[in-house]
Amino acid sequence: MSRSTSILSLALLAIAAAPAADDIATLEQRIQVLEKSQKDLLDRIRSLLDSQVVQEDVQGVTNSLESFKYQYQRDRETKSPVSVRGITITGGLAARYAATNRSKTSAGADGKGGNANGTASANPAIVNGRNNTFDVAGAFVNFSGSLYRDYAEGRNLTFNLRFDGTPQTGAAIGNSFANLTNANVVYSPLPTTSQDIDRLTITLGQQTLPFGLEANTTEELRPVINSAQFVGATGVGRREIGLVFRGDFGITYDYGYNYRSSLISYNFGLVNGNGPNRADDNDYKDIIARVDVKLPTEYNSWLRELRLGVSYYHGRQVIAGATNAAGALLPGASTYYEGARKRYGLDLYYNHFPFGFTYEFVRSVDDVAAGSSTTERRGNSHTATLFYSFGSQFLASQRNVGAFDDYWPKTWQPFVRFDRWDPDIKISGNHTDIYTVGLNAFFAETTKAQLNLTHKREKLPSGAARPNTAGFITNEIIAQLQYGF
Amino acid sequence: MNRLAILFALVLVAVDGQAGDHPAAIRIGFASAGLGGRPFTSSGVLAIVHVKSLLEEEFKAENIRIDWHLHKGAGPAVNEALAGGLLDLTTQGDLPSLLGRSSGIKTRIILATSVRANTYLAVPVDSPAKRLEDLKGKRVAYHRGTNATLGIAKLLHSRGLSDADFRTINLDSTAAQVALTNHDIEGAWGSLLLFDLVKRGVARIIDGTRGGDPRNTLQSSILVTESFATAYPSIVQRIVDVLVRTARWQSDPANRSEVFAAWAKSGYAADILEEDYQGDLLRVRSSPLLDEFFTSQYRDGARLALAFKLIRNPVEVDGWFDPRYLSAALKKQNLEEYWLPAAADGSFGTGSTQPTAPTATQPAQPGTDKP
Numbered sequence: 001m002s003r004s005t006s007i008l009s010l011a012l013l014a015i016a017a018a019p020a021a022d023d024i025a026t027l028e029q030r031i032q033v034l035e036k037s038q039k040d041l042l043d044r045i046r047s048l049l050d051s052q053v054v055q056e057d058v059q060g061v062t063n064s065l066e067s068f069k070y071q072y073q074r075d076r077e078t079k080s081p082v083s084v085r086g087i088t089i090t091g092g093l094a095a096r097y098a099a100t101n102r103s104k105t106s107a108g109a110d111g112k113g114g115n116a117n118g119t120a121s122a123n124p125a126i127v128n129g130r131n132n133t134f135d136v137a138g139a140f141v142n143f144s145g146s147l148y149r150d151y152a153e154g155r156n157l158t159f160n161l162r163f164d165g166t167p168q169t170g171a172a173i174g175n176s177f178a179n180l181t182n183a184n185v186v187y188s189p190l191p192t193t194s195q196d197i198d199r200l201t202i203t204l205g206q207q208t209l210p211f212g213l214e215a216n217t218t219e220e221l222r223p224v225i226n227s228a229q230f231v232g233a234t235g236v237g238r239r240e241i242g243l244v245f246r247g248d249f250g251i252t253y254d255y256g257y258n259y260r261s262s263l264i265s266y267n268f269g270l271v272n273g274n275g276p277n278r279a280d281d282n283d284y285k286d287i288i289a290r291v292d293v294k295l296p297t298e299y300n301s302w303l304r305e306l307r308l309g310v311s312y313y314h315g316r317q318v319i320a321g322a323t324n325a326a327g328a329l330l331p332g333a334s335t336y337y338e339g340a341r342k343r344y345g346l347d348l349y350y351n352h353f354p355f356g357f358t359y360e361f362v363r364s365v366d367d368v369a370a371g372s373s374t375t376e377r378r379g380n381s382h383t384a385t386l387f388y389s390f391g392s393q394f395l396a397s398q399r400n401v402g403a404f405d406d407y408w409p410k411t412w413q414p415f416v417r418f419d420r421w422d423p424d425i426k427i428s429g430n431h432t433d434i435y436t437v438g439l440n441a442f443f444a445e446t447t448k449a450q451l452n453l454t455h456k457r458e459k460l461p462s463g464a465a466r467p468n469t470a471g472f473i474t475n476e477i478i479a480q481l482q483y484g485f
Numbered sequence: 486m487n488r489l490a491i492l493f494a495l496v497l498v499a500v501d502g503q504a505g506d507h508p509a510a511i512r513i514g515f516a517s518a519g520l521g522g523r524p525f526t527s528s529g530v531l532a533i534v535h536v537k538s539l540l541e542e543e544f545k546a547e548n549i550r551i552d553w554h555l556h557k558g559a560g561p562a563v564n565e566a567l568a569g570g571l572l573d574l575t576t577q578g579d580l581p582s583l584l585g586r587s588s589g590i591k592t593r594i595i596l597a598t599s600v601r602a603n604t605y606l607a608v609p610v611d612s613p614a615k616r617l618e619d620l621k622g623k624r625v626a627y628h629r630g631t632n633a634t635l636g637i638a639k640l641l642h643s644r645g646l647s648d649a650d651f652r653t654i655n656l657d658s659t660a661a662q663v664a665l666t667n668h669d670i671e672g673a674w675g676s677l678l679l680f681d682l683v684k685r686g687v688a689r690i691i692d693g694t695r696g697g698d699p700r701n702t703l704q705s706s707i708l709v710t711e712s713f714a715t716a717y718p719s720i721v722q723r724i725v726d727v728l729v730r731t732a733r734w735q736s737d738p739a740n741r742s743e744v745f746a747a748w749a750k751s752g753y754a755a756d757i758l759e760e761d762y763q764g765d766l767l768r769v770r771s772s773p774l775l776d777e778f779f780t781s782q783y784r785d786g787a788r789l790a791l792a793f794k795l796i797r798n799p800v801e802v803d804g805w806f807d808p809r810y811l812s813a814a815l816k817k818q819n820l821e822e823y824w825l826p827a828a829a830d831g832s833f834g835t836g837s838t839q840p841t842a843p844t845a846t847q848p849a850q851p852g853t854d855k856p
Contacts, residue, residue: 151664151667151669151670152624152652152654152669152670153654193654193655193656194629194654194655195655196629253630254584254588255561255580255584255629255630255634255795255796256560256561256564256581256584256585256587256588256630256796257561257564257565257568257584257588258558258561258562258630259561298588298797299564299565299568299588300568300588300589300590301588353569354569392569392571395565395566395569395571396558396562396565397556397558397561397562397563397565397566397569397571398554398566398569398571400556400557400558400562401518401522401524401554401555401556401557402515402518402519402522402523402524402525402526402555402556402557403522403524403555404523404524
């Protein structure tokens, strides 16, 4: 290569090299941009991988689901009560303390008129100077549910099964038995999917009688701890076995409040009339009928829940012939008679939040053994209750509110009650009056505390075994905690 | 004697707790609760105010307590609470509030809220029905007496149909959803909650009011009791100020996701809530105006409620609206032209029944970005 050629080559190289330096700078810039783009892309891919579902995530969810299914199945098999049909289980219990102003030495043996009202007074059979006691008034468990649900028209078939446990009278040691109280199926032959149409249900089995107010009010709703005297004395509070139709018509439905009111509610049925868990003791089926009339009002009317009801029970009963002190039949007396057993009821109900008033009159007519024949005995009862609520738990809108915690609208309900029972109106001065003043405190959904002060005045006519026409007076305080689940 | 009177007055004050220039508490109701009873709802502007504790903040200085009552029993439960004197202010749908007024509840409508809400018709996912008419003679459920009743009746009427063309069954929304899932009914009317069934793949929406005549949609309002408004007008004004400010914030498209997130605290997924707003401007649905469309809907509802025998006596609607608080709040916040008043037919004067984007008649958005 000549010298001139070499110089030319170097010059060309220099010329070539000059723009290459610019390109390198540009390229470097581009590389930087590309590197940034690559980094951004990688960041984005990582971000997407973080946010998007990938195979591992699906597998994780599947594993969690399988674990949950296994745990659920296992718990259902080993730890959960199961049934063929859906069942609602409820129950309740009442624990209480009572004290009276008169010591009790044994059942009715204090010579001053027997036991104070309410306390498990005849349990145990022998007591020594007792004037206060703790006791469990009763407990129950109830099963109810649907046997068939008609989604289209609501002609449903349901059932109800209830057991009540109560301390046994006179038990020397602490016995109690779980008695079958409710055992029935209920069918609705009329549609129930609309609130503004007539209703009818047919109940077959052991059930409460649709007689009056008090006998149909459960312990959970009754303001007073103890039932009115007539409930036990006339037997309208006991369960009966039979077939009862319950229905209403003349419906006023206030859509503004979801308030349903019927002009006429009716109940009609045939029952054994021989009490719970027993077959009939005669061929006659007792008749129960009740009608109540309510004014067709809207919810916001002051006449809302003003109701007048009449009840009638017509039955026959087997009466053992009268015996002498030795237990032998009186001369001319039959071993058994079949006599009348009738009950008449009239009641007035007004419950307009926050106050309410109820009055109930009941007359009992019974044939009883007397000498060599039977005679008619008539009893009367008057029961009146007045109550007022401070708080709003009796309003559905206030009970059903959205809340995280165990919210309940706490309510105080003071009340007064007058309760008179006269077992035989032919005998003057032969009745028992109970005046009760009390307070109910509703502080949780299914729990209430109750305090009752009772003043009981028993009058017995002259000539009775323990005559006192002025009246034996017993004062009692009962504090009860009633809770359900 | 005077001492006795003073003592008695003091006892009354202690018991009532509402004497003086401001109340001890303001009791506010919702005609709904969240999923599973949780204490949050998706009920419009008041739900946002609730979630953000804006009234608590507003009345913090006076130590006025805000009691929220979220009624699972919907409108009827609110009426019961109003009748019992247990609420001062509430939100409620048009029909339940009309029913309440017909029974003598003394309230004033001070603000519109959640206007133009839709009603939908769902069928089981495998149903052959493609449109409303395909369900003639079939079992179709809805909850008679609820807010949807009027909308359904008007929609059916607009198609030349009525309840009599179907085997109409009265079921509440929960029972209807179960029945639809179990194929015990062929169709169910309901609110946006039906989208939950759609999402789960058990139902399809085949008809509804969305995109149709706005006069078939449902309206809601904020009501104050007359006794509270009379006793505490300045307190009511401050409440309305907060509500209007929040409605303005809620109407801003920039806050759309935050609005649905707040409503989703009710337990209903935000995408289900958003589904109901598809094609709608939040600004239109959040309008607090007591405009001609809103008031005529109430007048129409009163007439139809009587015709459908949902009420016994005619309801006088005109004296019910009290726009004074709203007007003052709009003026104070320079929002007098922010929401466009709609004509009785639901249109905004441009021939469109529902604008899809801000137009010249929908002026630029003044005000702040925060409620």
